[in-house]
Each structure stands twice: as C-alpha cells, then as structure tokens.
Amino acid sequence: MSQYLYSLLRFRSFNRLTRYHTNHGKTNFVTNSLIKNEELFDYIIVGGGSAGCVLASRLSENPQNKVLLLEAGPVDNHLFIYVPAAFIKLFESPYAFNYYSEPQKQANNNKIFIPQGRVLGGSSSINAMAYIRGSAYDYDSWGFKTWRFDECLKYFKKAEAQQRKKDEIKQDFHGFEGLWKIGDIHKPHQLTQMVIKAVQEEMKIPLTRDFNDEKYQKEGVGLIQVNIAGGKRQSISEAYLNESVLRRPNLFIRVNQQVNKIIIKDKIAQGVECFQGKNVGNPGRIWASKEVILSSGVFNSPKLLMLSGIGPKETLNSKGIECLIDSADVGKNLQDHPLFSYVKYLKKPLSMDILNRFPYNALSLFQWLWTKNNDLSNAAEMAGNFKSAIALQNNEPAPDLQITLIKCLYIDHGKQSQSGRYGYALGTMLLKPKSKGSVTIRSKNILDPPIIDIGLFNDNDDFKRIFAGAKTIRKVIDGPLLSEVNDKDYLVPSEKALVDDEELEKDIRKNAQTLYHPTSTCAMGKVVDEKLRVMGMKGLRVVDGSVLPELVRANTNAPIVMIAEKAADIIKEGD
Numbered sequence: 187m188s189q190y191l192y193s194l195l196r197f198r199s200f201n202r203l204t205r206y207h208t209n210h211g212k213t214n215f216v217t218n219s220l221i222k223n224e225e226l227f228d229y230i231i232v233g234g235g236s237a238g239c240v241l242a243s244r245l246s247e248n249p250q251n252k253v254l255l256l257e258a259g260p261v262d263n264h265l266f267i268y269v270p271a272a273f274i275k276l277f278e279s280p281y282a283f284n285y286y287s288e289p290q291k292q293a294n295n296n297k298i299f300i301p302q303g304r305v306l307g308g309s310s311s312i313n314a315m316a317y318i319r320g321s322a323y324d325y326d327s328w329g330f331k332t333w334r335f336d337e338c339l340k341y342f343k344k345a346e347a348q349q350r351k352k353d354e355i356k357q358d359f360h361g362f363e364g365l366w367k368i369g370d371i372h373k374p375h376q377l378t379q380m381v382i383k384a385v386q387e388e389m390k391i392p393l394t395r396d397f398n399d400e401k402y403q404k405e406g407v408g409l410i411q412v413n414i415a416g417g418k419r420q421s422i423s424e425a426y427l428n429e430s431v432l433r434r435p436n437l438f439i440r441v442n443q444q445v446n447k448i449i450i451k452d453k454i455a456q457g458v459e460c461f462q463g464k465n466v467g468n469p470g471r472i473w474a475s476k477e478v479i480l481s482s483g484v485f486n487s488p489k490l491l492m493l494s495g496i497g498p499k500e501t502l503n504s505k506g507i508e509c510l511i512d513s514a515d516v517g518k519n520l521q522d523h524p525l526f527s528y529v530k531y532l533k534k535p536l537s538m539d540i541l542n543r544f545p546y547n548a549l550s551l552f553q554w555l556w557t558k559n560n561d562l563s564n565a566a567e568m569a570g571n572f573k574s575a576i577a578l579q580n581n582e583p584a585p586d587l588q589i590t591l592i593k594c595l596y597i598d599h600g601k602q603s604q605s606g607r608y609g610y611a612l613g614t615m616l617l618k619p620k621s622k623g624s625v626t627i628r629s630k631n632i633l634d635p636p637i638i639d640i641g642l643f644n645d646n647d648d649f650k651r652i653f654a655g656a657k658t659i660r661k662v663i664d665g666p667l668l669s670e671v672n673d674k675d676y677l678v679p680s681e682k683a684l685v686d687d688e689e690l691e692k693d694i695r696k697n698a699q700t701l702y703h704p705t706s707t708c709a710m711g712k713v714v715d716e717k718l719r720v721m722g723m724k725g726l727r728v729v730d731g732s733v734l735p736e737l738v739r740a741n742t743n744a745p746i747v748m749i750a751e752k753a754a755d756i757i758k759e760g761d
Contacts, residue, residue: 212423215432216261216306216439221460223470227254227438229757230458230474232445232490233482234259235308236422236743237730237750240345241479243365243426244754246437253436254472256443256460258482259304262311268418269554271538271562274600276312281305285485285638287623292643294696299599300522300638301702302483306441307423309483310743313702314566315412315419317368319748320740322401323584324618328735330716333752335401341751342398342744347425349415356399366425366747367415371567373559374409377536377593377610378567382407384667385570385589389658397569403584403739407570413743414565417558422747446632448478448494448726450510455726466633477725477757481750484704484732485625488517489636491708491728492627496720505630511722515712520623521737522640522700523588526652527613529595530663531673535608538594542603567591571617571739574654576647584739587655588615590701595677599699609677612663614655615701617739620645625707640700649694656694660684703742708732717761718753729753 229245231238234257242255259281266272267281278284278301287298303309319342322335331337343361349369352362371378385407386393394406413420431437446459446469457473480487491497495510497517502509538561541547554562570589577586589612595604596611623641628634643649662668676684679693708714708728713721718733720726731746738745 212261212263212306212427212432215429216441221254221438221440221443221470221472224473226473226475227252228474228476229253229479230472230477231255231479231481232458233257233308233480233486233730234306234423234439234441235303235481235483235730236310236746237308237753238481239307239422239426240747240750241481241729241754241757242437242439243431244751245757246431246434248758249434249436251436253438255437255439256445256458257306257439257441258444259306259441261441262306262421262423267305267307267311267421269551269562270315270412270414270417270419270565271541273312273314273565277301277599278601282312283485283635285635287638287640287642290640290642292649292695293698294692296696296698298640298642298700300640300700300704301599302485302704306427306439307421309702310413310422311419313743315414316566316569316741317398317411317413317744318569318740319398319744320738321403321584323403324736324738324740328710330710330735332716333710338748338752341748345747345751355396359399365428366413366422367420368411368413369415370411371409371564372417373563374567375538375561375564375593378409378591380667380671381591381610381612381662382409382568382570384662384665387667388662388665389570389572391570391572394571397571403571405572405585407568407572407589409567410569412564412566414563417554417563444632445482445490446493448480448490449473450494450723450726453510453722454724464633466631474725477727479757480726480728481730483730484520484707485636485638487728487730487732488625488707488713489627489632491516491713491720493630493632496723501626505627507630511720513713513721515709517625517707518622519706519709519712520625520639520641520704521619521621521706522623522702522704523615523617523737524619524621524642524648524652524698525590525613525615525701526656526694526698527590527592527596527611527678528656528659528663529597529609529611529677531595531607531609531675531677532671533673534671536671537608537610539603539608542605567593572655572658574651574658576651576654584618586617586651588617588739589613589659590615597677609673612659614652614659616648616651616655619648619737621648640704642698642700643695652698653691653694656690701741703737705731705734705737705742710735717756727753727757
C-alpha cells in the first residue's frame, strides 16, 4: 500500500473518532460548497488561520456586516488536532503547508522545514500551544505609537480567558472575559520537572510562574501557560468560531477554497477570484463592498499580493505579471527564531518515545479519550529565558535566548523514531535574531509553493549567540541531576563535537532549525501602514503575522491574535 493511501485511510479512520471527542458539529455550518459567483459581501477575509478566525468573529458581531471567510484547507475536525501531544503527527498531513526553504548557505546548505497550518484555525490548530507574549522592548521598538506595548496589552487581555484564579495571577497583565482559554499545565511530565530543576541548579536562574506578568522579560525558568482547556487544544477556531458565532446569518465560512488573486481596479481592491480544491482553471469572482483582508500567513499573504500585481516590479515582470503597485518590500524582511537542540538518550523509558510502541500508544490514546488527563493532554510545557555571554558582556536589558524542551527523541521534526531508544531534545532558541530572509513567487500559478529563503545565520552575531547558548545548555544536560537518568551517548551532536569547538560549530550549522515562527514579510511601515492598509491601495488590508515590523521575543501565536483583535477594532472604527 502506498504511503499516501495509508495516510489517507489513517486520517479518515480517525475522523470517525473525532465526531465524539471534538467539535465535529462545526461541519454543519462550515462547508466545501462554492459561494455563488458574483455574490457581494461587505468583507472578504482570505485565510482562516488565527487572524482570520478572530476577524470573522469580531466583524460579524455587527449584524449589518456580511462577512465571508475563505480557507484553503479543510475544516478542523480531525482527532489529532484536539490531542495536544499529537501535534507532531499533523506535520506532513493534509492539515499543513509543508514548506521547505531554499538551501541555507550558513547552515550546511540544509533546506529548513517550515510547517504552517492549512486548516481552519491555521497554525493554532497544529502548533505546540505555548502562550508567551514577549517583552515591551519588542513592541516599543517598532516605532508606532498605537502599537506600543501598553496599547497592545489591552488586546492581549481582550482575547484572553485566563483559567487561573484572579487572586493567583497579576490581573493588570491578564484578561478573564475573552474568548481564548489560557491556563496552566496540569500534571507536568516527570522529565519536564527534572529539566526545570536542573536549569535552576546549573544556571542559577530563578523559577518563573508566569512568563506574561511583567512588561519586560527577565531571566527565569518554569512551566508556561498554554491554550489547552479540559485536556484539549483550544485553537483560535475553537475559541472564536464557537456554535453561537457559527449560527450568525451574516457570517459565511467556506473551506477548501483557494483564492487565485485579488481583483483590483484603479488601485482599489474590489473582490477576489477563487476556486475549489485544485480546479484552478475555473475560478469564480466574489465582490467586497468594503474591504478585502488578507490573513493568509507569512508566506501566502505576500504571495497573493505579488500574484495580484503588488510587489517588486522586476520580480513581477519576470513572471509575466502586470505590476500595479511597485512595492519593493513585499516578501522581504522574513525572520524566524533559530534553534539548536541537543538530542540526548535516556537509560529508561522516561520520555514520550514509549508512545511509539504498541500497545502503549493505543492505551494512552484510549485513556485520553476517556479522561482527557494524561501525557497526551500537554505539548510544550516549559521555557527558560536567559542571557548569553554576549548579552551579559553588552549589558543588554532583556534575555536573548530561550530554553526549549521536547520530551522525546525529536528526529527530523518528529517524523522519525528509533525503536527501543528513549530520550529528549533540550535546546536554545535565539529570541531576537538579526538575520533576515525573503519569500517570493515561483511562478504565476497560485498552486506552486513560494520560494523561501529563511536567511538562517546570515548575520554571524546570531550564530555566536546560539553557540554560546549551546555551551550553557550542555552544562545542564551533563550536570549531576540529569546525569542520573541520561544514557552515555548523544544523538546530536557527534561525539567529536563534544570535545572540539570547531566540530561543535559544524554540528550546530548541520542541525540548526527554526521554531516555526516566521514573521514580517508584509511589515508595518514597509508594505502596510500603521492601520495595516496596503500602501498605495484602497480597500485592501493585511492582518496576520506578516505585518510584524520585527520578530518578538516569544512564540508568535499570542501576538498574532492580539494584532487581529486590534485590527478588528480599527476596521470597525472605519479607519
């Protein structure tokens, strides 16, 4: 049986279970059927990811607004979307764009894997569910008064339905009346607790109980908060497109709808061309009386702009596309968080690798189905912020590195396993990289994937900081606490790299990845203005992670939701 056929059958069989353990009723309101050709809406939102779901929910609050949400992928009704620890299984599935970068010259010419959500809820339906906002330094440095941290905080709080009791958390920094349930890790994994204790002992940084309770990040390690509720993923689709929202007669949601281009006349966005599935030769036209809003993500929003004639003139002309707006920065300024992880073997089956074996995997899944309260109920569990030797030497105000832990032998993004072996991946992620890359179109065909250059380690300062962080993390792994459970060997790096810094440098470049946090390809101040309107255009806005002027010191889902909440208010105010 071909791998494709096996994958298809497996996902269909699990969809049967989904009916009883997920919001399968959503399919009663979200359909594959085409919108009637030439139909008119007030707002057309292109992309049903995190930002698109927020906008659809908020803009349809006004019954006078007729709102259409178009998503290229399917509805989010697969069981693995709701099982937190199963997120790795969603990579290379029908629910993800499985993008690869161009070969990275400063990273062993590797092609970097960058999965992005291709499903209702977008990447919030396939990510590891960490809820971290970043530092006020990030937002205040953007240079836009209306996007300073104090302004953004209002929208972080507006989105948040904090599950911790009010007297147990700083209320000035958290919201309790929002739609998105955010809460603590329940029953953290034994390995997670050991790593937190080891980091405290070896690095002498304090325990942190809340990574979002201050304006400015400080050094600290601890359990994070997550968007998991009742043991199930709380994606943005689940949070913002609940049944009461889906029942609104003025909200229309269509999945498996691919937008081909934006219809533009006299530099005014008037609607979109779209088709169902891969039927690219038979697009229909849909009109917007107020706005077209691109929420297609960091790679597909600039791609759609370019295919519609907005982008670098030379690039568009070379692909046979008429340039309507010469915007040189469309697709530029791409950033992501670089990451290097040691992968260490364990003596005993303390890690999640045991779930790669039958019957442990089946028993664990059935326990989750029954209780929603076992190891499958968590994904990302901890973080640690610390300053590299470079940051300390420069007397920098904020930590520049984050500690990451994956509770298994994380080989090739979780796509491989080693029979009979157990381990974990403990790494360091650079929070504020200087390197920048780009995304551009491969052809004028919307179905062709974009050309992505992530720019990994293009600025050597990024590599120096990752290298320094890796040396620090090694001390944690080889310290007395983890040594009690560690086996003698590493999977990454090579044995020679453990005693030779030149070999370690090669190994870091060979094994470095990013943490799937791309941003800034339609950056505010370069492609869109402060109110996220595409410069030189009317009736066209971009609202997603591509508008961040620079990458923030955090996982990016929370900032993207904040941006969409704020954008919804901007649009409602008529700006």
